[in-house]
Amino acid sequence: MSGRTPPLGDTTGLWQAVLAAAAGRCQCRGTCGKTHAKDGGRCPTRHGGYARHGTGPVSLLAAAADPDALLLPAHRAAALPKRELTAWCPACHDATRRAAARAQQAASPTAEPDALFAL
Template sequence: MTGRTPPLGDNGGLWQAVMAAAAGRCQCRGTCGTSHAKDGGRCKTVHGGYGPRHGTGPVRLLAAAADPADLLLPAHKAAALPKTALAAWCPACHDATRRKAVKARQAAAPAVEPDSLF
């Protein structure tokens, strides 16, 4: 197995196109909450490389929406995004960015007051 083995179901080569544009490296530039300052402002995780913790095994990058707000799209809308709207994400940056987007959406939502009983 090579470091560029695509995930199952990548018949159209979309994942491979996103990875080629990213040079096989996570494209997070701090939206996850980490500055990545030691690595020039971009996450250093590469596809097929090893995670930052001992025993994590090889990292498999994801092709997902580049805009953090689009990470909250329903699956059928996210699947329709063009490859120019996608980026390579390591699982850690993807999950942290998605969590931050959820919190931002919740903070922006108006407070709902409960219905009174009387």
């Protein structure tokens, strides 16, 4: 994908608007677990650029800015307004989503065993 060619299905221009607001660069500021300290605290990955040697060009995603909202079901995530979206590189998106899932799991109460099976 070169330039800012939108993904299939971006008929509203939402993805292009999110990427334009991000200046074509991942907007992660460390929620992925990396500090991005060498790059001013923001992920250096650019749309169409290369994340590391030997990988193909990166396609940024437009997804929820709030890490907890990354866990929303697809139909709810697709309905988020532009102001609640941010540009993510796949690596930061996936790492942030995993971290949010771990935090959510740790915060949920543990299920009590069913009394029927208690010994």
